[in-house]
Structures are given as structure tokens and as C-alpha cells.
Amino acid sequence: MNAQNSEQILNNRLRVKTFIDVVRWLAFQGCAFTGHDETFDSKNRGNFLDMLKLLASYNDKVGKLVLENAHKSSKYNSPQIQKEILEVLAKKVRNKIREDVGDSQFCIIFYEARDESKREQMAIILRFVDVDGFIQERFFDLVHIKDTSVLTLKNEISAALSLHCLDIQNIRGQGYDGASNMRGEWNGLQALFLKDCPYAYYSKFLTPPLLGRNGKLQLLDLLSNNLTGTLPPYICFGNRLKILNTEENLLVGPIPNSLERCESLSEIRMGRNFLNGSMPRDLFSLPNLTNVMLQSNRLAGKFPIFLRNDSKLVILDISDNKIHGELPSWIWRLRDLQILNLSHNYLETLDVNLNSPKTSQSSFYILDLQSNQLKGQLSTLPLHFRDDYFYHAGLTRLSSIFFFSVLRNKFNRTIPTSMCNATLLEGVDLSNNLLIGMIPQCLIAMNLRVLNLGGNNLTGVIPDSFSEDLLSLQTLVLNGNQLEGELPKSLAKCNTQLEVLDIENNRIQDTYPLFEEHRHVASPYFAI
Structure with missing residues (x-):
């Protein structure tokens, strides 16, 4: 009897674990769960049931425990069970975000919109600085509201924050998108929060998550504002974007990986923000890209080892970040490169092929490698500088400054x-x-x-x-x-x-x- 009970417990755990894995994968990918026709004879029973069927086909133990082989009283296939699993996962995510916020200050961002059933809903996003000093932006909760009046919104937001012991006195910024009354200067929601917390300043932020999704965007210039948030992943939808300028804002998060497939891009200017994460691997291989300026962010990681295609880069500025590892030889194969600024990073070593005849093709006007941890001999660097004056559309004036710096490194000999x-x-x-x-x-x-x-x-x-x-x-x-x-x-x-x-x-x-x-x-x- 005990052996039979133990086997039953193990089978139940495997069944529930399989359901949890399917729910988690579908939720992470943003896929719908249910189908229009979930009957046994249906050719498309929906993502949840079809995913279970796929897993069962690869695992005999799972196949004996799910779908039609499951006991009638414990199939766990209903939408209600799926929602309960989702709610458990959502609570774990919210608890982790709450743990990361700790007792520090944070900003609140809200999106207001209607769902498919025409019900008003409000997304709550928290922005905070983690223990490593990086700015994080996390989707925290989705609250259904009966209307968008100021008092209703205030009460719902306060209730959601209080439920997780987030003190309103720790709010250091607020931003909104959606209902017009959420932007009122005196009688709107921001004024009520300012009354409760005098440091909860209102700021504009990058709101449209589908910015560029119309497929027609060719120039996006957001220079020198107070824009916050992350760059939308579909910013180059349609592959027509040529110039992207988000310099001097308060943007956070990684550079969207979708940009490395944006072959229309000629200029990327994202300097002086709070971008983090690593650089997309094939970003520098874009065929029409001439200017990349990512200076003064918090980008980390390493340079890609190689370039997928030939590059037309003229200006590459990734100064004042946290790039580490090797200075790759492909940079010196860029025939058009004229300004290279990698100063104030954590670069450590030089590629052994850096000074080979096939590598040494770049001729610079400015080569700035100061404040890294580079070591070795200066003779390893291909020190070729141009012998003509310089004018490029990316700069505003004629430049005749030919500059070379390796200040504060570890070069010897x-x-x-x-x-x-x-x-x-x-x-x-x-x-x-x-x-x-x-x-x-x-x-x-x-x-x-x-x-x-x-x-x-x-x-x-x-x-x-x-x-x-x-x-x-x-x-x-x-x-x-x-x-x-x-x-x-x-x-x-x-x-x-x-x-x-x-x-x-x-x-x-x-x-x-x-x-x-x-x-x-x-x-x-x-x-x-």
C-alpha cells in the first residue's frame, strides 16, 4: 500500500510539473493558451493541449499521465487550473521584484487601456536601482479598474503598493500613459501622489511600446529630453529606419536585439543614457551603418569575436561603459573607420593578430583607448593615422585634430x-x-x-x-x-x-x- 501511494505521489508530481512547465513556457512567449475547438477530434486544440501532446510524444511516462490517459478526476486541463498556475507564477515573480526593490526608493509608471472585453485595466511598472547599481524596470501588476477617475486610480494604485508593503513615501517619480486625466497638473493623479509624497515628481517617458511598428519610420530623433523606460523591440519594424537618436535621456534596459537585423540603419546615437546589458552580436555588421555612438551608458560584456559582414563604420564611440575582455582585430579591418573611442572601459588584452598585414587597414583621426586595463607593447597596436583633413556628415564642423591616447593603461616596453x-x-x-x-x-x-x-x-x-x-x-x-x-x-x-x-x-x-x-x-x- 505504501509503495503504491509513493508511486501515485510521484506520478501526480510529474503531471503537475509538466503542466507548470507548459504554462510557464507559453506565458514567457506571450502565447494564447486555449483554442477555439478543444475536443479530442479537433486538428488544433490550442497551444496548451497541443504542447502537452508534444511533450507526451517524447516521454512515455508523461504520456501515461496527461490528456486522455489521465484519471478523469485529475486531468488538470481546464482553463481554471491554467489560471491558478499562472497566478502562482505571477506571485512568485512579484515577490522576487519586491525583494529586489527592498527598502530603497522607486519610481512608478502606469499604462491604462482596455482589454478585449472592453474592461479598463492598468499596468503598474516599477523602476528602481538594484544592489549592483543598475537601473531596473519591471512589470509588477495588472489591475482591473471600474473607471479612470482620479480617486479610483489613486485607490487602486495605493492598494496594490500596500499589498506588497511598498511605501508611498519612497516614490521618487511618476509617469503615465492612457487616460487624459492621468496627466493633470493640479487636479490629476500626479497631484494626489505629490500631496502624499513631495518627491514623487512627474516626468515624461517613452510610452508607445509599438513605436515604429507601422513599418514606415525612417528617422527617430528623441535627443535631449527626460524620456525614461526601455526601447521597444519593434523599433525597426519594416526595416526602413535609417537614423535612431535617443541621446541624453534616461532610458534603461538593453539595446533591442532586433536592431542587429535592421539593415537600413546608418546612424545609431544612444549616448548618455542608462542602457545596460551586452551589445547585440551582429550590430556592427549592418551593411549601411556608419555611426555608432553608445558612450556614457552601463553596457557590459565583450566585443563580438568576428564580424558577419564587411562594415562601413566611420565613427565608433563606446566610451565610458563597462566593456571588458579583448580588443578585437576586426576593428582594424574597418577601412572607413576614422574615429575610435573606447576610453573608460575595462578592456584587458590585445588580439594576437592585431598587427598582421590583413588586419592593419584602418587609418584614424582619433584613437582614444585611455582608462582601460590594456597591457602589452604599444608596437602591437597598428598606429596608422590619416594624412588628410577630415569632414564627415556626422560631425558639425571641420576637424583637424589627430589624437592618440592610451592614458592610464598597462602598456610596457x-x-x-x-x-x-x-x-x-x-x-x-x-x-x-x-x-x-x-x-x-x-x-x-x-x-x-x-x-x-x-x-x-x-x-x-x-x-x-x-x-x-x-x-x-x-x-x-x-x-x-x-x-x-x-x-x-x-x-x-x-x-x-x-x-x-x-x-x-x-x-x-x-x-x-x-x-x-x-x-x-x-x-x-x-x-x-
């Missing part, structure tokens, strides 16, 4: 003389690395405006190769090295433009004034 081949280079910052050896004479002879080699382990003397023809030098920083000898006398030729000369914490031995010409310099900054 000597400074490669190949850098001197970039004759129009105007700014070089190699400071705060582990560089050794002597300063290349050709580097001093370049017509630079800024040269910063501070915070390394450079030795020897400063080359005496400042030329009368090179009158552009404004900043020369050599501090924190082991340089010795006297200051080069040819440095006096730079007096007309020199604004900063910093040679502190070295072994320089000279007299001050360093040379007669320094008596006539108008208030430069000297650090010796």
Missing part, C-alpha cells in the same frame, strides 16, 4: 618610432603606463600641440630636437619619469605657444631661468 610616421598627429598622451627606454628623437621633432609622457619609467635625456619650424607645442608633460641631464636648449624655440611645461619628479639638473628666452614668456605653467 619602449615607445615605437612608427608613431612618428603620423605627420599630422597633434595630440599624444601615453601617460601613466609602464613604458621604459628613451624618448624617440623623432617624437620630439613632430609638430605636436600636446605631448604627455608623464607617469612612466622613461630614462635618458630629453632629445634636443625641437625645431624652429615646429611652433605649435602648447603642452609638454614629462613628469614622474627618470629623465636626467639638462633641458634641451632647442625647447626655447617653442616659447611663443608653450603654456604647460611639467618635468617634476625626474632627475633633471639645470639652472633657472632655464635659458634667457624664458624671461619673456607670458605666464606659462612650469612644474619643475
Whole structure:
């Protein structure tokens, strides 16, 4: 008898587990459960029953316990059972969201609409900062309401929050979509919440979840607003969107994966938001994409290992994020790439094929890798800079600034003389690395405006190769090295433009004034 009872218990558990798995999968995919005709002879009994039938065909144990093989008193096929399982899952999700919110402040967002039965319903979304410092936006509850009057909405929202011990005093923002009375400045819902909590400020937010779904959208420019929320997944429906600009807003969440299939895109500008997650794998392979600007977000993960297609990228700016791992070689195969800014990330290593003949095809105007954790030799980087002036439609003015920076990394060995081949280079910052050896004479002879080699382990003397023809030098920083000898006398030729000369914490031995010409310099900054 005990063995029979134990077997029955195991069978019941397997049956219920199968039902729960089907309900969870259908709910996650947003699929309908029931069908128009669920009778045994129907060719389409609905997703729930047909999914059970599919699972039963692969598992004999399941097949003996579900559908027509189940005991008449425990089939568990009814819509009521399905709803009860859904409600259990919904409670577990809400409890997890409530746990993540904790006692911290949060924002409330509401969508009001009618369902298929014409009943008013209200979706409640919570926005909060999790324990890792990321902004999260979670669908929390769906409440049916008898009308959209202000008091009804206020009472329903307050009841839903109180049920989960969410204190109204912790609200730090509110946003709405739907009924017009939800936007009233004085007598609307936001005014009532402001009365209860003076910090529950109203803000606009990105409301249409089907934005771009009409298939005709070609340009979307939302620059510099207070838009919050996440980007809708169907933003490029119809594959006609060419320019997407959401810079300088308060958007959260990941970049929609659907963008990597948007072959019409030429410009993506999403900088200065709170986007997180990883970058879509094939985003940089889009055939018409020229500008990608994702700076100042919270993007993480790694670069894709390879590109699916050739790319026309001209500008790539992913600075000030949390990208880590390897700096891939495919970036240097982008023939059109002119501006590359990957500064302020957590990049660690260089691709071993980075400087191969097949890889080294890019020629930059700006190459900014500062504030990462890159290590190895500078000679590994293909340092090719363009020898012409630059104008691109993505920028507003002519640019003649040719800039290279690896400030605050872990590069070692000597400074490669190949850098001197970039004759129009105007700014070089190699400071705060582990560089050794002597300063290349050709580097001093370049017509630079800024040269910063501070915070390394450079030795020897400063080359005496400042030329009368090179009158552009404004900043020369050599501090924190082991340089010795006297200051080069040819440095006096730079007096007309020199604004900063910093040679502190070295072994320089000279007299001050360093040379007669320094008596006539108008208030430069000297650090010796």
C-alpha cells in the first residue's frame, strides 16, 4: 500500500510539473493558451493541449499521465487550473521584484487601456536601482479598474503598493500613459501622489511600446529630453529606419536585439543614457551603418569575436561603459573607420593578430583607448593615422585634430618610432603606463600641440630636437619619469605657444631661468 501511494505521489508530481512547465513556457512567449475547438477530434486544440501532446510524444511516462490517459478526476486541463498556475507564477515573480526593490526608493509608471472585453485595466511598472547599481524596470501588476477617475486610480494604485508593503513615501517619480486625466497638473493623479509624497515628481517617458511598428519610420530623433523606460523591440519594424537618436535621456534596459537585423540603419546615437546589458552580436555588421555612438551608458560584456559582414563604420564611440575582455582585430579591418573611442572601459588584452598585414587597414583621426586595463607593447597596436583633413556628415564642423591616447593603461616596453610616421598627429598622451627606454628623437621633432609622457619609467635625456619650424607645442608633460641631464636648449624655440611645461619628479639638473628666452614668456605653467 505504501509503495503504491509513493508511486501515485510521484506520478501526480510529474503531471503537475509538466503542466507548470507548459504554462510557464507559453506565458514567457506571450502565447494564447486555449483554442477555439478543444475536443479530442479537433486538428488544433490550442497551444496548451497541443504542447502537452508534444511533450507526451517524447516521454512515455508523461504520456501515461496527461490528456486522455489521465484519471478523469485529475486531468488538470481546464482553463481554471491554467489560471491558478499562472497566478502562482505571477506571485512568485512579484515577490522576487519586491525583494529586489527592498527598502530603497522607486519610481512608478502606469499604462491604462482596455482589454478585449472592453474592461479598463492598468499596468503598474516599477523602476528602481538594484544592489549592483543598475537601473531596473519591471512589470509588477495588472489591475482591473471600474473607471479612470482620479480617486479610483489613486485607490487602486495605493492598494496594490500596500499589498506588497511598498511605501508611498519612497516614490521618487511618476509617469503615465492612457487616460487624459492621468496627466493633470493640479487636479490629476500626479497631484494626489505629490500631496502624499513631495518627491514623487512627474516626468515624461517613452510610452508607445509599438513605436515604429507601422513599418514606415525612417528617422527617430528623441535627443535631449527626460524620456525614461526601455526601447521597444519593434523599433525597426519594416526595416526602413535609417537614423535612431535617443541621446541624453534616461532610458534603461538593453539595446533591442532586433536592431542587429535592421539593415537600413546608418546612424545609431544612444549616448548618455542608462542602457545596460551586452551589445547585440551582429550590430556592427549592418551593411549601411556608419555611426555608432553608445558612450556614457552601463553596457557590459565583450566585443563580438568576428564580424558577419564587411562594415562601413566611420565613427565608433563606446566610451565610458563597462566593456571588458579583448580588443578585437576586426576593428582594424574597418577601412572607413576614422574615429575610435573606447576610453573608460575595462578592456584587458590585445588580439594576437592585431598587427598582421590583413588586419592593419584602418587609418584614424582619433584613437582614444585611455582608462582601460590594456597591457602589452604599444608596437602591437597598428598606429596608422590619416594624412588628410577630415569632414564627415556626422560631425558639425571641420576637424583637424589627430589624437592618440592610451592614458592610464598597462602598456610596457619602449615607445615605437612608427608613431612618428603620423605627420599630422597633434595630440599624444601615453601617460601613466609602464613604458621604459628613451624618448624617440623623432617624437620630439613632430609638430605636436600636446605631448604627455608623464607617469612612466622613461630614462635618458630629453632629445634636443625641437625645431624652429615646429611652433605649435602648447603642452609638454614629462613628469614622474627618470629623465636626467639638462633641458634641451632647442625647447626655447617653442616659447611663443608653450603654456604647460611639467618635468617634476625626474632627475633633471639645470639652472633657472632655464635659458634667457624664458624671461619673456607670458605666464606659462612650469612644474619643475
